[in-house]
Amino acid sequence: MSFRLAGCRPAVLNAVALVVALSASVAFAQNTKAPAATKAPAAAASTTKPASAATAPAAATPTAAAAHDDNWMMSTKPGDATSGQGKAAACGACHGMDGNSTDPQYPKLAGQHEMYIAHQLHNFKSGERQNAIMLGMSTPLSDQDMRDIAAYFAGKQPLPGVADQALVERGQKLYREGDPDRGIPACMACHSIDGRGNPGAMYPQLTSQHAQYIEAKLKDFQSGTTWGHEAHAQIMPTVAKNLDPQDIAALASYIEGLHVADHGTAAASP
Template sequence: MRRRSVQLTGYPARLSWESYGPMRIAATALLTLGLIAGAARAAETPAIAGDPAAGAAKAATCTACHGVNGNSVTPEWPVIAGQGAAYVRDQVRRIRDGQRPSPLMQPMVKDLTDQDIADLAAHFSVQTPNGQEADPSYWAEGQKLYRFGDAARGIPACAACHGPNGRGIPAAGYPALQAQHSVYTMKQLDDYAAGVRYNKDAQGRSMGSPNAEIMATIAQRLTAEDRRNLASYIQGMR
């Protein structure tokens, strides 16, 4: 199957703002703001300053799965090059502490200190994702949903939290998505929709952050085709 890069400069004519109309765009924006405002941000454990150089010296084990400088070549394992340091810290801590299930990762991170995690996060945050290709059969529909959402189904634009180019909003804890493997992205969306991306506490509540609760709500509104299309578009983002 031929594959192609997704160009992010400008909008195709059929995806112009005018083609969606001011009312639809406004409705999507209001929906997005409502979801974000409705979730209180989880207070991160007081941030420890990470040292990228120290992280590079500790990253040898990570490269076995995540690739040189965080550019994984295995679709099931995520690209972490360029990922926001705060997000990496949060996720690795949750895996280490048993809040997020990961049979492969947990043994690797169980002995890491918070300083180790901060250093590794700082190292990978300054790396550059290599970029990949998007499946031409699916990316156009994924682009439409990513940029504009679907107000009729209560789905906000992904770009509102993850940025127009998929680079995330690090200060708000929203992760970068650009150039992520479509296989990995689909698995995460499936897990969010099924409520299994994070473990549950004794009261049956998710041990994920409020941001994760937002994602679970959105993922449940996506069809299997939506997830496939979005994952393909995200993989090709530059």
């Protein structure tokens, strides 16, 4: 999911100021702790296993970071859509004021799960998901801001897309059945038959998403791009590597045509 928030020059300036302030504080902290650091080699030399002592901090760091990333939303309240509407105003130029982007290079956010949107914003801010624009846009946001923005878009209805009828058969087969002989699982196993996804497992909604965006992301996954360190973030690169260009085009088109019909009936094609 790629975010690009427009009309946000003040936010960018705030982000730059924040980065400068953080850099200054880090430099100050390093200078004040310099004497203690000079004593470390002597302490290590006095131990019988200096190699273990030297590598222990490095091994502990990823674990601490992972715990932080997994639990950061525990300190926030559920998103407030009313508050989120104002905070999401800058998002409208790219993603649409109601989350239905008109430019297919930007994803529709309407109806996307609150936790998923907030988690991706957090990934942009932390650098787990690489995007220079979104790094700048997400940096000034607090964890609660992310939840509020996500709640606003989650409450919107995605506008249905249209699939290319020439690609529906192939796309539907891959989406519903996969291709076990080539190691391709059915997409609906994670994203559901109508593309609604699974918010608890952090599998995003795909319903009516732009084919151009889906195709671009599948190609990114195919090249090894990941959106985090969690287990669920490692799934798509493994799946996408087995897709050929025709598979990607068919799946992307089929997904754009996915929508939920009246009375909760899934419509597999437009």
